[in-house]
Amino acid sequence: MKVYNTLTRTKEEFVPIEQGKVSMYVCGPTVYNYIHIGNARPMIVFDTVRRYFEYKGYDVNYVSNFTDVDDKIIKKAIEEGVDSTEISERYIAAVKEDMKNLNVKEATTHPKATEEIDGMIEMIQTLIDKGYAYEKNGTVYYRTRAFKDYGKLSKKNIDELEAGHRDEAHQLKVSGEDEKEDSLDFVLWKPKKDGEPFWESPWSDGRPGWHIECSVMSKKYLGASIDIHAGGEDLIFPHHENEIAQSEACNGVEFAKYWLHNGFLNIDNKKMSKSEGNFFTVREIGEKYPYEVLRFFMLSGAHYRMPLNFSRDLMESAKAGLERIQTAVSALSYALENAKDGDITADEASIIDELKELTNKFEASMEDDFNTADAVSAVFEMVKITNSKLSSDNTKKALEEAKRIIVTLCDVLGIQAEKAEELLDADIEALIEERQQARKDRNFARADEIRDELLGKGIVLEDTREGVRWKRA
Numbered sequence: 426m427k428v429y430n431t432l433t434r435t436k437e438e439f440v441p442i443e444q445g446k447v448s449m450y451v452c453g454p455t456v457y458n459y460i461h462i463g464n465a466r467p468m469i470v471f472d473t474v475r476r477y478f479e480y481k482g483y484d485v486n487y488v489s490n491f492t493d494v495d496d497k498i499i500k501k502a503i504e505e506g507v508d509s510t511e512i513s514e515r516y517i518a519a520v521k522e523d524m525k526n527l528n529v530k531e532a533t534t535h536p537k538a539t540e541e542i543d544g545m546i547e548m549i550q551t552l553i554d555k556g557y558a559y560e561k562n563g564t565v566y567y568r569t570r571a572f573k574d575y576g577k578l579s580k581k582n583i584d585e586l587e588a589g590h591r592d593e594a595h596q597l598k599v600s601g602e603d604e605k606e607d608s609l610d611f612v613l614w615k616p617k618k619d620g621e622p623f624w625e626s627p628w629s630d631g632r633p634g635w636h637i638e639c640s641v642m643s644k645k646y647l648g649a650s651i652d653i654h655a656g657g658e659d660l661i662f663p664h665h666e667n668e669i670a671q672s673e674a675c676n677g678v679e680f681a682k683y684w685l686h687n688g689f690l691n692i693d694n695k696k697m698s699k700s701e702g703n704f705f706t707v708r709e710i711g712e713k714y715p716y717e718v719l720r721f722f723m724l725s726g727a728h729y730r731m732p733l734n735f736s737r738d739l740m741e742s743a744k745a746g747l748e749r750i751q752t753a754v755s756a757l758s759y760a761l762e763n764a765k766d767g768d769i770t771a772d773e774a775s776i777i778d779e780l781k782e783l784t785n786k787f788e789a790s791m792e793d794d795f796n797t798a799d800a801v802s803a804v805f806e807m808v809k810i811t812n813s814k815l816s817s818d819n820t821k822k823a824l825e826e827a828k829r830i831i832v833t834l835c836d837v838l839g840i841q842a843e844k845a846e847e848l849l850d851a852d853i854e855a856l857i858e859e860r861q862q863a864r865k866d867r868n869f870a871r872a873d874e875i876r877d878e879l880l881g882k883g884i885v886l887e888d889t890r891e892g893v894r895w896k897r898a
């Protein structure tokens with residue numbers, strides 16, 4: 426299996442540290458708002474990478490964090506006049522719901538930064554003891570120049586980086602970091618400001634910098650050396666570069682063997698981002714399309730390292746493509762109801778062989794740095810064959826085998842080829858009634874759960890003055 430490693434800028438043969446096992450860390454979201462579909466791209470892409478490893482028989486230990494202490498969370502908490510934990514817990518629950526809707530498997534562990542502060546203090550202390558970090562007035566900085574490999578991931582030269590810090594003195598004053606030994610040094614620990622959440626530490630009552638959390642959680646849950654570290658390409662610098670500097674200086678071993686980065690999800694060829702305001706939340710899209718269409722769009726639209734432009738046209742074509750697969754599988758299920766018993770015929774065996782050839786093509790695509798778009802094409806070719814060559818005139822055995830092949834490969838992509846059974850109108854109305862009762866009982870958690878369950882099945886609720894209206898998305 427070949428994977429593109431950002432560290433070497435080449436496709437390399439994947440060789441796990443421990444045979445049959447994969448340890449994987451994927452940087453997760455900062456939880457201060459609903460995630461947008463750009464944030465969903467790494468979740469979907471690396472979930473698919475995980476699923477492929479599992480399909481190949483690897484035991485995958487998959488860790489993805491929630492950054493639940495951060496300036497943006499604190500700002501939002503102040504705006505709303507609530508505790509920052511209330512903000513982070515609210516949006517962690519929301520992300521988990523979005524992930525479920527997108528059929529992203531739960532990580533083996535989803536650590537939260539705020540629950541790992543002790544480990545961070547310990548690692549920072551080790552870095553100080555080893556001369557890689559220093560304290561000034563309660564702030565601890567990483568001494569970037571002390572780490573000789575700094576820049577190896579992003580291919581940045583440390584002197585050029587330094588030169589890039591034009592108007593350095595001014596910048597440092599503005600950020601309150603003018604006591605740093607060097608402008609390249611970054612924060613590991615900072616003292617609290619009034620009203621901010623804080624933890625006690627040997628240096629000050631304060632909180633950790635962003636980069637240290639991933640170094641600590643990765644080590645705690647996966648060990649000092651891991652197979653894969655992943656995230657969006659905007660994380661290469663400085664986040665991942667800094668993680669390497671921290672972890673390798675602390676542990677004295679290579680941090681991650683393979684670094685995988687997804688390209689951006691764009692809108693009008695510009696990165697979708699909260700700060701630019703050019704974003705759609707996963708939920709917004711989920712109201713217009715079934716969630717699985719969004720997932721299918723991400724995987725069929727482009728190679729994961731390439732930019733992917735979001736557009737209505739591409740979503741429509743993803744929707745049509747997915748329906749083509751699901752319709753073919755329902756046709757097989759329907760044919761099975763009236764099919765013959767008995768052994769597979771010679772003609773059928775050759776059809777199954779064609780499907781097996783295409784399974785090889787699917788696998789070859791996935792083994793070429795997870796080329797999901799080509800893997801999807803292989804499934805389309807399968808569908809063409811089953812549509813034209815299989816019907817209720819065939820044997821059950823042949824139909825079952827054809828169906829099993831397609832369903833299994835779609836499952837690797839996290840796509841359900843067998844359409845979930847449609848809810849009957851009466852079932853929907855019963856659930857709506859239960860939701861109304863839950864609201865009367867002020868059991869809003871249950872009420873939300875019902876709304877989301879319905880949404881997951883493509884039923885959109887609208888609360889109006891006349892009562893609840895619903896429609897199929």
Ligand code: AMP
Nearest residue numbers: 454455463464466467656657689690697
């Ligand atoms: P953040 O919450 O900004 O730290 O982002 C969480 C994850 O989403 C990171 O892996 C980012 O690299 C990724 N990400 C953010 N915006 C985009 C985008 N427009 N396209 C693809 N990935 C993104």
Ligand code: ZN
Nearest residue numbers: 452453639664
């Ligand atoms: Zn990280």
